[in-house]
Each structure stands twice: as C-alpha cells, then as structure tokens.
Amino acid sequence: MARNEEKAQSMLNRWLAYKRGDTGPVKDRETRRPFLASQCDNVASADKWRKQVLREISQAITRVQNGSIGEHRIRDMNDQINRLLEEKRQWEVRCKQLGGPDYARGPAVTDVDGKVVRGHGGYMYFGAARNLPGVRELLEKQASLHEQETRRDIHLMNLKCTPEYLGMYEDLTARLEAQAEREAWPADCPTIDDALANVVHTEQTSSLPSEEELHRLLLQSRKAHLLQQLAQT
Numbered sequence: 001m002a003r004n005e006e007k008a009q010s011m012l013n014r015w016l017a018y019k020r021g022d023t024g025p026v027k028d029r030e031t032r033r034p035f036l037a038s039q040c041d042n043v044a045s046a047d048k049w050r051k052q053v054l055r056e057i058s059q060a061i062t063r064v065q066n067g068s069i070g071e072h073r074i075r076d077m078n079d080q081i082n083r084l085l086e087e088k089r090q091w092e093v094r095c096k097q098l099g100g101p102d103y104a105r106g107p108a109v110t111d112v113d114g115k116v117v118r119g120h121g122g123y124m125y126f127g128a129a130r131n132l133p134g135v136r137e138l139l140e141k142q143a144s145l146h147e148q149e150t151r152r153d154i155h156l157m158n159l160k161c162t163p164e165y166l167g168m169y170e171d172l173t174a175r176l177e178a179q180a181e182r183e184a185w186p187a188d189c190p191t192i193d194d195a196l197a198n199v200v201h202t203e204q205t206s207s208l209p210s211e212e213e214l215h216r217l218l219l220q221s222r223k224a225h226l227l228q229q230l231a232q233t
Helices: 002-020 025-031 043-063 071-097 127-131 135-160 172-184 192-207 211-232
Strands: none
Touching: 043 071, 071 127, 127 135
C-alpha cells in the first residue's frame, strides 16, 4: 500500500514539474548559475548572471544594516557580501572576454548611504559590520593614511608643476642665448632697450631741423616772396 502511495506521489511530482516547465537536468543547468564564470560561453548569459549577483549583493547589504542580529551573524553576512563581490568581478571579466561591455570602468561600490566603501587588503565592510570591535579603529586609521597620501600627492604635484613644466617659459636654449647676449653687452649700455632708445633719439635729432633753423628758413621764404612781388611791379 505504501509503495502505491510513493508511485502516486512520484507521478504527481513529475506532473507538477511538467507544469512548471522543468523537464529535467538540462533545464536545471539553464536556470542555475554556474559555479565558475569560465563555464559560461554566452555573453548574454554571463551578463544575466552578473545582474543576478548584483541583486543578491544589494539584498545582503540591506540586511547587514540591522545591528541587532548579533556580531557573528553580521560577520557572516559581511563575508558573504565580499564573496559575492568577488563573484561579480569574475562575471565582469567573463563578459569582457566574450566581447561584452567592460564593467570594470563602472562606479565604485557604495553603501546604502552612498558612501564609497573601502576595506583592508580588498576586504570591505558594510553596514553594521563597520561598527564591530576593531573594525572602526581600522577604518579610521585607513582614512587617515588615505588623507596623508592625498596631501603628499598634492605636494609632489605642486613641486612638479613648475613654470617650465607648464610651458610658461621659452625654450631653455633660447633663454641661455639671451642671457649670454646680456652678459656680453658693454657696461656703459645697461640694457639693450636703453641703447635702442638712444639710437632712435639720435636719428630723430639729426634728421629734424631745430626751431631756429625753421625760423630762418621761414624768413628767407618771405624775403624771396617780397622780392618777387617788387620785381613784378
């Protein structure tokens, strides 16, 4: 009697599976995420599994915000999130290998409050895990080191960005030649500009008549004009 009940239950299970569309192991392979990303040979499937992992990460980050679930549970959930992050990275690499988009250039991982998550040695802390004993001190120390590195990089950049580096000066050879010309200039002419000014002034004074010469020339012209009028009369 029990045997007949088992057969009936087995037939019922097969019929329910047929109604769900689950026809056997082949269907299981299509709906179950591969253990290794390298087992997937289709870029569309790889992108689908990546999105599935992203949803699981989002759900896990939301759950780990609850600090009342206990320290051990928080640590386990944080470990799970880090494993999912590594799996996400593997699927992103696989998508790129299959000719899909390069997700590595996407935005950084953030917490629910929008802050960028940083960890130690690639390990990240989320939600209530950031307040665990020893974790807060570690994160504060890393933040201080990050700030020091940023200040050091800014200082090195300021040292490197000299006027020559920014192209504010002419070529070094041209500047050296100009300096050599200044050093070879006679001592009685302090600068080239002063010498040019003296030359222009000399040329102007030698080519233009003085005020007395102009007055004398004007008188001569008037005398000649009067003599011409007297001769006509």
